[in-house]
Amino acid sequence: IHPNRNKLPEYNLDLFEKMLEGHYGEGEAVLRVKTDLGYTDKSLVDWVAFRIIDTDKYPHPMVGSKFIVWPTYNFASAVDDHLMGVTHIIRGKEHLQNTMKQKHLYEHMGWRQPVAIHLGRLRLEEFIMSKSQIKKILKESAGAYSGPNDPRFGTIMGLRERGITAEAIRNVILTVGAKQTDASISFTNLAAENRKIIDPTSPRLIFVEDPVELVVDNGNGVCLEAKIPYHPEKTELGSRQFNVCTGDRVMISRADYEQALSEKEGEVRLMELGNYIIEGGKFRLLSRDLQYAREKGLSIVQWLKKDGSKIAILSVPLGESIVIKGGYIEDGGKMQVLLGKNVQLIRVGFAVLKSAIPFASLVFSHE
Incomplete structure (x- = not known):
């Protein structure tokens, strides 16, 4: 228990003013919400509401270094939700403790608390989906990944990059349903749903890998x-x-x-x-x-006839690797029209055409 916990409000307000005036550096002081010491979950006890950020080192994108004291997620989101008139909050069950923390503010301020609905996460098997893990990978393996849209990641951008449609994702989510428990889906099931959607509109192109x-x-x-x-x-x-x-x-x-x-x-x-x-x-x-x-x-x-064909590179995401398959693809004048669209490579599978000059570049989707 911090000795300032039982000090008079005036004393702590004076310290808070010093925080605002810059008397303390980053990591030297925080402002806590005084809660019940009897909580079994100690993360709910006197949780941090404001902290100091060195904005000379980490400037805010909109106000630069004008302010150094900033609210934490739970304080800011509770105030934002109240000011915006939010009545229902739908979020992951990992936010259960956050709901409890924000409840303190609503009760203290006499505000009407929104209805919080907590759902389990939907995980795509064998894909990296954690934002913190993706951020770490991109930082440590600069150049090895194209960014958050890399087709090896289970991000919306990553799935779009490999030709998975929004409709397929929605259909799978609706099939699994909203639950309070975590659920996993296989890429095979997602691919099957995607195939039903893109098959009728995907032109069949000829790709010859490792040609003789x-x-x-x-x-x-x-x-x-x-x-x-x-x-x-x-x-x-x-x-x-x-x-x-x-x-x-x-x-x-x-x-x-x-x-x-x-x-x-x-x-x-x-x-x-x-x-x-x-x-x-x-x-x-x-x-x-x-x-x-x-x-x-x-x-x-x-x-394919050698004349009239174009060199092609097919990138196949496989776990945390990219397998490169080289060959030739037909070049019948449709390439520019099909850029960014789904195609089916005959006897190979579906892919997205990413570029056509100076050679054709495709990302494999699924069979």
């Missing part, structure tokens, strides 16, 4: 045409057409290339183009019959 480049052999001077829709069901999103002639250079992912060689004797179906066999550094056309591919169990793989 081969020369096409359709036969002597033969050119084939492949028409690929931007969405299998939404015809209003349009389509694009690729003309592939003998001698053109076509890319598929290294994973698809190696699988075709190891499992299908080099045979593979290039999406909407035809069935090919890999031999001698070439794609040699076997047929265009889709039934042939089905009977042989060939993988239907995405592909």
Whole structure:
């Protein structure tokens, strides 16, 4: 118990005036609210209402160093709520003690106390959501993170950065419901809700990771045409057409290339183009019959012509890391229109296109 606790109000008011006049430095004096010493929770006993801040060192963004004595959260918010006529307060259950502290002010001043509703926190599993932890990470790992909007963080900005819509977040919150206990949701569930929302409007783009480049052999001077829709069901999103002639250079992912060689004797179906066999550094056309591919169990793989494609970097948030996947993406004139929007990379997953010049940069959302 501080010896000043039982001093006359006039004595403590005199000390408070000295605080205001700058007789004390930061950390040398505080003003406390006198409460009940019998509280089991000692944080409620004589809690701090005002403290000194060295505003020469930490200036206030609006008034600079004009004042040095500042109210704490509980004193300031109680007064603010009263002045603004707040009737109901909805906040996390970690504020239960704060409600008790603020109750002292309302009772002493004869103010009507707002109704306080305390709810549990909704946590996104395997994501960093603590503001203090995020602040510490950004301070200690400068340059490794882009800021509070880094897609590895569970912040609203971070989720937006990786293409999670506000509607998906709202729907998940409404599904879980308001509870007094803490709750956790998995990113898988959030992604499933997001997928339902963005799937109908996300154009399908071709991305070839870690490409293997081969020369096409359709036969002597033969050119084939492949028409690929931007969405299998939404015809209003349009389509694009690729003309592939003998001698053109076509890319598929290294994973698809190696699988075709190891499992299908080099045979593979290039999406909407035809069935090919890999031999001698070439794609040699076997047929265009889709039934042939089905009977042989060939993988239907995405592909790109080397000409007309753009280098692409896909950043995949994975825990506290970012996995970088390099490759090529189609460049059919839609890039500028799709900046900042959700797209679906065929056989890869959903992503957000962040930039298109000088290369395409995307952030992976989810499958």
